[in-house]
Amino acid sequence: MEINGGDDFSSGSNFDGDFGGCNNYNPLPYSGKQLIFPNSGKSVHPNQNISKIINGLSEKCLEEQPKGPSSSTMATQNNYPLHIGDITKGAESVQISLANDLDGFNELPKFFYIAENIVYKDAHVNFSLARISDDNCCSQCFGDCLASDLPCACACETRGVFAYTREGLLNEKFLDEYIEMIWEPKRKDYYYCEECPLERGKRRKKCEGHLCRKFIKECWSKCGCSKKCGNRIVQRGIRANLQVFKTYERKGWGVRSLHALKKGSFVCEYVGEIVTNLELHERNQRRAGKEHTYPVLLDADWNSERILKDEEALCLDATEFGNVARFINHRCHDSNLIEIPVEIETPDHHYYHLAFFTTRNVEAMEELTWDYGIRFDDKTHPVKAFKCKCGSPYCRDRKA
Numbered sequence: 001m002e003i004n005g006g007d008d009f010s011s012g013s014n015f016d017g018d019f020g021g022c023n024n025y026n027p028l029p030y031s032g033k034q035l036i037f038p039n040s041g042k043s044v045h046p047n048q049n050i051s052k053i054i055n056g057l058s059e060k061c062l063e064e065q066p067k068g069p070s071s072s073t074m075a076t077q078n079n080y081p082l083h084i085g086d087i088t089k090g091a092e093s094v095q096i097s098l099a100n101d102l103d104g105f106n107e108l109p110k111f112f113y114i115a116e117n118i119v120y121k122d123a124h125v126n127f128s129l130a131r132i133s134d135d136n137c138c139s140q141c142f143g144d145c146l147a148s149d150l151p152c153a154c155a156c157e158t159r160g161v162f163a164y165t166r167e168g169l170l171n172e173k174f175l176d177e178y179i180e181m182i183w184e185p186k187r188k189d190y191y192y193c194e195e196c197p198l199e200r201g202k203r204r205k206k207c208e209g210h211l212c213r214k215f216i217k218e219c220w221s222k223c224g225c226s227k228k229c230g231n232r233i234v235q236r237g238i239r240a241n242l243q244v245f246k247t248y249e250r251k252g253w254g255v256r257s258l259h260a261l262k263k264g265s266f267v268c269e270y271v272g273e274i275v276t277n278l279e280l281h282e283r284n285q286r287r288a289g290k291e292h293t294y295p296v297l298l299d300a301d302w303n304s305e306r307i308l309k310d311e312e313a314l315c316l317d318a319t320e321f322g323n324v325a326r327f328i329n330h331r332c333h334d335s336n337l338i339e340i341p342v343e344i345e346t347p348d349h350h351y352y353h354l355a356f357f358t359t360r361n362v363e364a365m366e367e368l369t370w371d372y373g374i375r376f377d378d379k380t381h382p383v384k385a386f387k388c389k390c391g392s393p394y395c396r397d398r399k400a
């Protein structure tokens with residue numbers, strides 16, 4: 001797993017007090033491309049204007065666009081303190097507020113708020129029910145799978161034990177083993193590609209290794225259980241009252257919960273555009289030294305095939321389309337969130353959901369962080385790493 005760091009926060013475009021779908025950049029890269037919302041299965045006609053699609057908000061947003069100079073060139077000093085009720089404008093089933101009690105600099109990167117991943121162009125994501133075999137679902141179940149004495153087929157991925165408890169938390173043993181694997185990986189936990197899709201086309205050919213991660217498998221459409229089944233957590237979306245807030249450590253915006261969260265709570269998914277690794281490489285070249293970037297690789301299962309085709313090596317890019325997760329800051333090693341791959345619509349692990357769960361009990365208003373897995377000494381990456389201000393005793397940024 002890797003996230004690419006961008007420039008300092010100050011390089012983001014300005015924020016004018018409105019947000020979520022109200023972008024003033026040109027959505028041209030999307031004209032003529034098909035977009036699919038995987039969870040709902042809704043697909044979008046190629047010629048539709050993307051700004052009319054996302055949240056159905058753009059017409060209102062266009063009316064709200066500031067007159068005069070574009071917002072990216074306007075002064076950043078405005079409302080203080082700033083509080084916005086819901087940056088998702090109804091896209092999530094809970095409100096996600098925004099607060100800046102620190103200063104009057106309310107600049108936010110411009111992006112479209114989306115609650116579900118969207119497919120970009122030639123990324124190969126196949127959601128066909130026909131591909132889900134009887135072994136991959138629990139068609140004979142009904143009600144709540146967690147209430148049954150015997151685990152159903154959907155628990156096979158987690159060795160016959162459901163990943164979730166009846167309280168809706170992650171099974172503690174599963175979580176502790178996961179944390180240990182991520183925080184103290186052994187050599188056997190890494191997979192080295194014969195021909196690494198990340199390095200293909202670059203001068204450096206050698207694969208640097210990918211962590212092989214365990215998956216959670218949730219029940220889904222072909223399962224007989226109800227939509228309220230306890231083995232359906234991530235697909236039900238965000239439940240915590242999250243807030244985007246201005247951090248005191250000058251990391252820009254961050255995310256916190258307004259209430260305490262128990263260890264093993266689902267917080268949110270990392271949502272963005274599903275793009276091929278090739279497309280990400282091109283985007284990185286264009287963005288080099290310019291702005292924040294937010295891609296994560298979906299490489300948890302790259303060991304399942306000897307040589308991955310280009311359209312199969314996927315990433316999630318939340319730079320222009322994303323959810324609240326794009327505001328979660330990095331903390332080296334001992335972060336209070338961990339990211340776990342979750343299989344929902346397809347048994348094909350080239351695509352999966354990336355879900356954040358708490359690694360311990362988290363207090364109300366405590367900043368939520370995750371370890372981007374960033375290598376601060378990597379000089380070969382096109383996007384320069386930020387200067388880490390995570391404050392962890394295990395901080396890997398030696399120059400911080």
Ligand SMILES: C[S@@+](CC[C@H](N)C(=O)[O-])C[C@H]1O[C@@H](n2cnc3c(N)ncnc32)[C@H](O)[C@@H]1O
Pocket residue numbers: 004005006007008009109250251252253254292293294325326327328329330331386387388389390
């Ligand atoms: C995914 S974004 C997180 C949200 C970001 N703070 C914002 O205001 O939009 C990643 C960017 O946040 C900043 N950031 C995240 N974690 C940081 C840390 N530990 N120290 C300093 N800056 C950090 C860096 O500028 C990085 O490129």
